[in-house]
Amino acid sequence: MKIEHILPADIERRSMEIIEEELGEICLPPMEKDxxxxxxxxxADFEYARTLRFSDAAVERGLAALRQGCTIVTDTNMACTGISQAALDKLGCRKVCFMADADVAAEAKAKGTTRAAACMDKACRLEGPVIIAVGNAPTALIRLHELMEQGKIRPELVIAVPVGFVNVVYAKELIMAGRAPYIAAKGRKGGSNIAAAICNALLYKLTRDA
Amino acid sequence: MKIEHILPADIERRSMEIIEEELGEICLPPMEKDxxxxxxxxxADFEYARTLRFSDAAVERGLAALRQGCTIVTDTNMACTGISQAALDKLGCRKVCFMADADVAAEAKAKGTTRAAACMDKACRLEGPVIIAVGNAPTALIRLHELMEQGKIRPELVIAVPVGFVNVVYAKELIMAGRAPYIAAKGRKGGSNIAAAICNALLYKLTRDA
Structure with a gap:
């Protein structure tokens, strides 16, 4: 095993070339492929080439929201940290996570629900267009689905990629059967890193390709 | 697909039961198994049952460092965010990430290296025991290896789980062939979430089992 000599600035480009090569002949629409x-x-998990699902024009809906200066709401501080602040700044967008907020903790305790679910209630009070990015808690998606059914929130895009073993598959299928535009990872896999990566893929389309 | 009704506090326990069931008869030492x-x-990726590698007594070395109130150095703010602050506080430990520091950016530029590599140079100046947790940048591991060879840093444990396609496998093999205690993910897979999860697994052994 030898080292590949490469300039720091070229590592990402080279990585994407390798991914492109290994994806081979899989036919994917260019918007979704990025x-x-x-x-x-x-x-480094090629399974996502099969399991990532997009509702019609989901990517376009996400890009339109970002062009309008939307708010991205995440269900973990880790996902929030992973979203490019520089790209958000260029577009006049912002990212928020309510998980550490005292009012969210109090509401979750009072209702016997999770803090992640209570975050979705708090997201209903945001002004302007919203993208919801869930990388961890299926309870957030289940509550989001209820709130959407009740007409209390209408996200421009739902990024539905929680990871795990309890109600994760169920929660994602709920979103995929719903009316909101979505990008979802079918099955158990996902995570805060995946949620952040999807947000960054959309952000970079608008800030790097220009 | 139906919902599984479960109290928020029981979700993690139930998830671990499912993982335990699906791991089946795989014989793993208890310290490493957690x-x-x-x-x-x-x-949600069972491949890690095969690919996570531990040097002799790596877990014990990590726990000893945490008991001494060590500093965990990460190569991404995302990994840093994912490490339990509450558990660190109980043990008098701390977590740091130098990636956003101006002096690190300046040094990386001057030397034509990555900021992640420059972070390892900065870590040499820390006082007290150190755990290095790399979830993203193989260049950090390669520089860390050089610094260890030069006797400039002696981490209690190296968590070597960068993800990717360029020099990632090489960098992990370098660490696995070295003298420092390590926990590494063989192959391309890993990530900031994996680095944080390994730190949390160690932290929870000391703060939850008590």
Whole structure:
């Protein structure tokens, strides 16, 4: 095993070339392909080429929201940290995570639910267009689905990629059967890193390709 | 697909039961098994049961460092964010990430290296025992290896789980062939979430089992 000599600035480009090569002949629409490639870049897991699902024009809806200066709401501080602040700044967008907020903890305790679910209630009070990115808690998606059904929130895009073993598959299928535009990872896999990577794939389309 | 009704506090316990069941008869030492299970919990990827590698007594070395109030150095803010602050506080430990520091950016530029590599140079100046947790940049591991060879840093434990396609496998093999205690993910897979999960698995052994 030898080292590959490469300039720091070229590492990402080279990585994407390798991913492209290994994806081979899989036919993916270009808008979605960039998202899939970035998720594989962040996970080294080619399974996402099969499991990432997009509702019609989901990527376009996400890009339109970012062009309008939307708020991205995440269900973990880790996902929030992973989203490019520089790219958000260029577009006049912002990212928020309510998980550490005292009012969210109090509401979750009072209702016997999770803090992640209570975050979705808090997201209903945001002004302007919203993208919801869930990389951890299926309870957030289940509550989001209820709130959408009740007409209390209408996200421009739902990024539904929680990871895990309890109600994760169920929660993602709920979102995929719903009316909101979504990007979802079918099955158990996902994570805060995947949620952040999808957000960054969309952000970079608007800030790097220009 | 139906919902599984479960109290928020029981979700993690139930997830670990499912992981335990699906791991089946795989014979793993208990100290290492808890780390492997938490990595699978965070990724839903059972491949880590095969690919996570531990040097002799690596877990014990990590626990000893945490008991001494060590500093955990990460190569991404995302990994840093994912490490339990509450558990660190209980043990008098701390976590740091130098990636956003101006002096690190300046040094990387001057030397034509990555900021992640420059972070390892900065870590040499820390006082007290150190755990290095790399979830992203192979260049950090390669520089760390050089610094260890030069006797400039002697980490209590190296968590070597960068993800990706360029020099990632090489960098991990370098660490696995070295003298420092390590926990590494053989192959391309890993990530900031994996680095944080390994740190948390160690932290929870000392703060939850008590």
């Amino acid at each position: 998202v899939i490639k970035r998720v594989i870049h962040t996970s | 780390v492997i299970k938490r990595v699978i919990h965070t990724s």
